[in-house]
Each structure stands twice: as C-alpha cells, then as structure tokens.
Amino acid sequence: MPAPEMLLFEEPVVTAAAKHPQAARDAPSAVTSISREELRRFGYRTLAEALRGVRGFYGSYDRNYSYVGVRGFLRPGDYNDRILLLVNGHTYNDDIYQTAYLGPEFGIDLEAIDHIEIIRGPGSALYGGSALFAVVNVVTLGAADAPGVRALAETGSYGRKRGQASLGHVFENGLEVYSSGSVLDVDGPEDLFYREYAGPKTNNGFAHDADAERALNSFLGARYGDFAFQGGVNRREKHLPTGAFGTTFDDPGTKTIDGRQFAELTWGHALRPDLGVTARTFYDGVYYHGTYIYGAGPGRVKNEDLGPSQWYGGEVRGRWDAVAHNTLTTGGEFTYHPDATQANFDLPTRTRYLDDHRRFDTWGVYAQDEWAVLSNLTLVGGLRFDSYYDRLRELSPRAAAIWNPLADTTVKLLYGRAFRPPNLFEQYYDVATGIAQIQNPRLDSEKIATYEAVLEQRLPRGIQGLVALYRYDIDGLIDQTLVHPPGGGPAVLQYRNLNSVAAHGAEFELRVPLPYGVSLRASYALQEARSEGRLLTNSPKHLGQGGLLFPLPAGAVGALEVLVVGPRRTLAGNHVATARIVNLSVRSPSLSRFTLSGALYNLLDQRYADPGGAELRQDSIRQDGLTFRVQLEYAF
Numbered sequence: 001m002p003a004p005e006m007l008l009f010e011e012p013v014v015t016a017a018a019k020h021p022q023a024a025r026d027a028p029s030a031v032t033s034i035s036r037e038e039l040r041r042f043g044y045r046t047l048a049e050a051l052r053g054v055r056g057f058y059g060s061y062d063r064n065y066s067y068v069g070v071r072g073f074l075r076p077g078d079y080n081d082r083i084l085l086l087v088n089g090h091t092y093n094d095d096i097y098q099t100a101y102l103g104p105e106f107g108i109d110l111e112a113i114d115h116i117e118i119i120r121g122p123g124s125a126l127y128g129g130s131a132l133f134a135v136v137n138v139v140t141l142g143a144a145d146a147p148g149v150r151a152l153a154e155t156g157s158y159g160r161k162r163g164q165a166s167l168g169h170v171f172e173n174g175l176e177v178y179s180s181g182s183v184l185d186v187d188g189p190e191d192l193f194y195r196e197y198a199g200p201k202t203n204n205g206f207a208h209d210a211d212a213e214r215a216l217n218s219f220l221g222a223r224y225g226d227f228a229f230q231g232g233v234n235r236r237e238k239h240l241p242t243g244a245f246g247t248t249f250d251d252p253g254t255k256t257i258d259g260r261q262f263a264e265l266t267w268g269h270a271l272r273p274d275l276g277v278t279a280r281t282f283y284d285g286v287y288y289h290g291t292y293i294y295g296a297g298p299g300r301v302k303n304e305d306l307g308p309s310q311w312y313g314g315e316v317r318g319r320w321d322a323v324a325h326n327t328l329t330t331g332g333e334f335t336y337h338p339d340a341t342q343a344n345f346d347l348p349t350r351t352r353y354l355d356d357h358r359r360f361d362t363w364g365v366y367a368q369d370e371w372a373v374l375s376n377l378t379l380v381g382g383l384r385f386d387s388y389y390d391r392l393r394e395l396s397p398r399a400a401a402i403w404n405p406l407a408d409t410t411v412k413l414l415y416g417r418a419f420r421p422p423n424l425f426e427q428y429y430d431v432a433t434g435i436a437q438i439q440n441p442r443l444d445s446e447k448i449a450t451y452e453a454v455l456e457q458r459l460p461r462g463i464q465g466l467v468a469l470y471r472y473d474i475d476g477l478i479d480q481t482l483v484h485p486p487g488g489g490p491a492v493l494q495y496r497n498l499n500s501v502a503a504h505g506a507e508f509e510l511r512v513p514l515p516y517g518v519s520l521r522a523s524y525a526l527q528e529a530r531s532e533g534r535l536l537t538n539s540p541k542h543l544g545q546g547g548l549l550f551p552l553p554a555g556a557v558g559a560l561e562v563l564v565v566g567p568r569r570t571l572a573g574n575h576v577a578t579a580r581i582v583n584l585s586v587r588s589p590s591l592s593r594f595t596l597s598g599a600l601y602n603l604l605d606q607r608y609a610d611p612g613g614a615e616l617r618q619d620s621i622r623q624d625g626l627t628f629r630v631q632l633e634y635a636f
Contacts (some may be wrong), residue, residue: 014117016137020319025410028380028400030454030468034116041559043585043599048102053545054118055509055523058565060610062621064240066103070133072503072529072539077613084131087138090264094286096307096340098130098423104215105258107234109164112180112219114141121450122418125382125398128364129421132448140221143168143176149636156629159187176223184215192241196617203250207241210252231263245435245615251293259287274321285310302347303433309340325372332365340424344431353431360389376404388421392445408458419445426495436492438485444497446476464511474501503529517551535569538611542566555589570611572619579608595633602626
C-alpha cells in the first residue's frame with residue numbers, strides 16, 4: 001500500500017460527473033476529489049471547511065449557517081441553493097429553501113466520509129434544478145473501509161464538547177453494515193461585540209452567552225448483493241447573537257432548529273454484459289423551526305417561523321454500451337411533495353401571519369452519450385427535460401470534448417446550461433412581522449450558461465498541474481428588492497427576477513510530491529463577476545489556497561493550510577479586507593489503538609469579517625480569531 005501522502009496523487013475515481021464510475025480525467029468537468037486522508041490530516045470540522053480549501057471556492061459565515069461561494073458567486077442572504085449537494089448520489093438539498101447544509105447542520109460526520117467529489121460547472125443535464133455552479137457528492141465509508149468499533153472524544157475553544165462513534169461489520173452471509181453517530185455541544189464565545197448595537201439599551205453592543213450550538217447526527221449504510229440502503233437523521237440547534245431580522249439584541253432566546261432525515265433503497269443489476277439497470281426509491285424530510293424574540297419584559301414576543309416538509313420519489317437509470325467505444329446513460333426520476341409548509345405566528349398571542357401549504361411534484365428525463373470517436377478523443381452530449389410546480393418547463397443541454405493529445409495531457413472543452421427554479425420561500429413567504437416580505441408566485445427560473453477550457457497536465461517527478469479558463473452568464477437572477485405593496489404602505493422585501501450576471505476567470509493548481517514524505521498543493525483563482533456593470537457583493541477577485549502535508553518525529557504527521565480571500569464588497573457598498581487564514585493540525589501515530597490529534601485554526605489570530613445579509617443590521621460579521629480543537633480516538 002502506498003504511503004498516505006502519496007494517496008493524494010493517485011488518479012481519483014468519481015461517479016457524480018456521469019452517474020457511473022470513471023477516472024477524473026475522463027469526466028466532462030474540471031473535477032476535484034477530497035480524500036479521506038485529506039479530511040483527517042487537515043483537521044476539517046465541517047463540510048464547509050473542507051470545500052473552502054478547494055480551488056475556486058470560498059466561504060462565508062453569519063453565525064447561523066455556513067455558506068460556500070464558487071467562482072465569484074455568493075450572494076449575502078442566499079442559502080447554498082445554487083450548489084447541488086448529494087450523499088452517495090442522493091439529492092440532499094431540501095424542497096422549501098433548496099438549501100445545501102454545509103456546517104454542523106449537514107448531519108453526517110466527517111469521520112464517516114470516504115471522499116468528496118466536486119464536479120464544477122452546470123449539472124442540470126443529469127440532475128435537474130439547483131446545479132448551477134457545482135455538484136458536490138459526499139461518498140460515505142462502507143463496512144470494509146472502517147471495520148470494527150471506533151470512538152472519539154473531542155474538546156476545543158468556546159466550551160466545545162463532541163463525541164463520535166462508528167461501527168462497521170461484514171457478516172458471513174455478505175451483509176455489510178456501517179453506522180456513525182455523534183453529539184456536539186458548543187457554548188460559543190461568551191461575549192460578541194457589534195458596534196451597530198453599541199448603546200445602553202442593547203448592552204453596549206455585547207451579545208452575552210448568545211451563540212451556543214448543539215447537534216445530534218446519525219447515519220446508517222448497508223449493502224447486500226444487488227441492494228444498498230442508506231439513511232440518516234439529524235437535528236441542530238443554533239442560537240443567534242446578531243439581532244438578525246430585527247430581533248431583540250442580546251436575547252439568547254432567538255435560535256433556529258434545523259433537521260434533515262432521509263432513507264434510500266437502491267437496486268443495481270447487470271442484465272447482460274453491455275446493459276446495467278439501477279432503480280432507487282427514497283424518502284426525504286426537512287425540519288426548520290426559528291424562534292425570533294421581539295420586545296422585552298411584559299411585551300416580549302416569540303415569533304415562531306416553521307418550515308417542515310416530507311417528500312417521496314424514485315429514479316430508474318440504465319447504462320448501455322450499445323456499440324464499441326460508446327456508452328449511453330438514460331433515466332427518469334419523479335418526486336411527490338404532499339405538504340410543504342411555511343408558517344409564522346406569535347406567542348403568546350397566537351397571532352398568525354402565514355400558514356402556507358403546497359402540494360406539488362417534479363419530474364425529469366435525461367440522456368447522456370459518451371462516444372470515444374478516436375483512441376484519444378471522447379465527445380459527450382447530454383440533455384434533460386424537467387417539470388417543476390406544474391408551471392415551469394426547463395431543457396438543460398451539455399456538451400464536452402475530452403482530448404488526450406499525449407499520455408500525460410488532457411484537454412477539456414466544456415459547455416453546459418443549468419437552471420434553478422424559484423424555491424417556495426422565494427415564491428410564497430409573506431409576512432408583515434420582522435423584516436416584512438411579500439410573496440411572488442410568478443417568479444421564473446434563473447438560468448446559467450457556462451463555457452470552459454481545461455488543461456490537465458502530469459509533469460515530471462509526479463507533479464500534477466491544471467489550468468482552467470471559464471465564462472458564465474446568468475439570466476433572470478432571483479434577488480431581493482424593496483417594493484411598495486399593492487395596498488400602499490412602507491416598502492417591503494420581495495424576490496424578483498431582476499438582473500443578469502456575466503463572469504469570467506482563470507484557475508491554476510499544482511500538486512507536488514516532495515522528498516521525505518512532504519506533499520504540497522497550491523491553487524490560485526482570478527475571477528470577476530459583474531451585474532449591471534458593478535462587481536457582485538461578496539465576490540473576491542483573488543483567491544488563493546495552499547496545503548502542506550509533512551512528517552514529524554516519532555511517526556507523527558502535520559498539515560498546514562493557508563487560505564487567502566481578496567477584498568469583497570458589502571451590501572452597503574463598503575469592502576471587507578483581505579482575509580489571510582492559516583490553520584495547523586498535528587496527528588500522532590496510533591499507540592495501543594489510541595490516536596491523538598490537535599488543530600489550531602486562524603493560527604495568526606487575524607481579524608477578518610464576512611459580508612452580512614439583508615436580514616442583518618451589521619454590514620459585515622467578524623469571524624473567530626485563534627481557536628483550537630483536540631481529539632482522542634480509540635479503535636476497538
């Protein structure tokens with residue numbers, strides 16, 4: 001078996017790019033794969049942290065949810081609804097907000113993940129809506145990958161306490177079972193200062209003990225013969241210290257509770273050597289409950305905001321090697337949403353502002369053909385038709401040419417169109433409390449067209465290099481704006497198809513194996529995204545990422561990560577300064593089945609901020625300084 005650091009240079013195999021396994025260099029996309037070894041060595045705590053270390057990606061945090069931007073696009077107040085998140089190919093975005101949960105609210109432990117596939121560019125030709133900028137596929141471990149019982153205890157800054165355990169077993173009859181679960185409790189910073197609230201009536205700008213977080217995660221995967229099962233349940237409670245949505249500042253009662261549950265049964269069988277069929281049926285559910293405090297003393301009101309939903313569906317897919325050097329993938333999927341609910345009311349008065357129930361279905365059919373016209377040239381074409389809400393019809397094409405002029409050289413020319421249908425929150429949320437918003441049931445889908453050229457090169461001494469040039473255009477961008485309601489009165493928020501966006505950029509990446517077990521990865525992205533001639537908010541022109549894996553004495557290993565995010569414009573037209581974040585992690589060798597690891601985050605204790613959303617009084621939200629984490633693992 002190769003040394004762990006050399007695993008970072010093996011050719012990854014991905015499944016999400018074409019809905020079947022293939023080498024990353026053969027995929028019709030500029031692909032990145034984050035290995036299990038990288039997840040452990042760099043000390044990532046969340047899926048969002050892992051993605052921020054990927055070429056062309058960056059992050060933002062508003063002290064409630066974690067967000068990830070791609071290629072210069074991350075609107076303040078968005079909910080990761082332009083990235084499609086998959087778990088072993090199962091769509092994980094919800095059906096009310098189209099949210100891709102990426103922080104502790106994700107619900108699956110990173111210790112349970114084998115690798116993460118990042119498929120850049122439009123993915124609607126295979127997956128339908130929301131796959132505008134990337135498809136992120138989280139591939140979990142199986143029983144054979146992590147046999148036995150493993151447990152860990154963790155502590156860290158701000159009273160962090162976490163326990164996690166997993167069990168993997170292969171039975172004599174061939175049944176494989178893997179499960180993982182965890183509990184997290186974080187007190188949060190004791191005091192957070194916001195100068196926008198620096199007055200005697202708001203505790204002089206200090207939010208005291210108002211940033212706690214708790215989470216429970218569980219996941220189960222099983223496989224027997226042609227059948228596979230996966231499912232999970234999680235709940236996360238997060239207190240909000242920012243006074244979001246005009247709530248009473250420094251009241252610890254303002255919080256959100258998020259939950260996600262799903263179950264999927266898959267059957268896959270080769271009917272004959274050149275024809276394979278896969279069928280799956282699934283159940284999904286999402287739970288959101290926000291409690292927002294307004295007023296104080298006898299006039300203190302709890303505004304309860306609810307968003308529960310459950311849905312069901314299935315997919316049938318076939319892969320047919322019809323003729324030599326040709327692979328055709330076809331399929332169709334259907335989902336039924338019996339009652340997607342949005343509700344809003346006050347306690348104790350029981351005043352109700354919103355009680356919206358929606359029943360709808362979605363369906364789509366698709367086909368993708370991969371044709372090796374020459375020994376070193378493959379053409380890919382794909383097309384999907386989707387129906388949403390019985391009123392939106394979308395056609396999503398894809399085309400790619402993958403050319404290997406030399407054994408170590410791959411050139412990809414890529415084109416794709418994708419769409420994001422308006423979510424139910426954007427269409428039907430209508431309340432007159434807090435930051436007032438009115439519905440817009442006539443919203444249309446926003447659409448993106450992307451053009452990209454990629455050069456992947458293997459260089460001497462095992463070095464890997466990549467250069468990517470791209471352009472994308474978005475039409476009908478769904479965005480918030482202030483409008484005057486039909487009956488008159490003060491301006492309120494409404495989502496509309498407002499603007500177009502044009503962006504272009506270049507990305508560069510190197511992975512270098514060095515002597516003595518050292519490996520280096522480094523990337524740089526230069527990008528510009530504009531709407532109506534102006535740079536987008538929360539859109540850096542420059543991004544840099546670097547990672548160094550290195551050995552330490554006595555068999556220990558270390559990892560150093562550097563993230564640089566250039567200046568970003570805020571909603572108020574100001575700018576947050578360049579963020580330079582350095583993270584360091586160390587991992588001991590296994591001793592008597594115990595492994596000790598530790599990490600320092602924002603090692604230089606840099607003061608930096610992320611742009612705030614429209615729901616905040618703050619134009620920017622300061623991020624944590626130096627923090628730490630320590631883990632002790634035991635393998636039975």
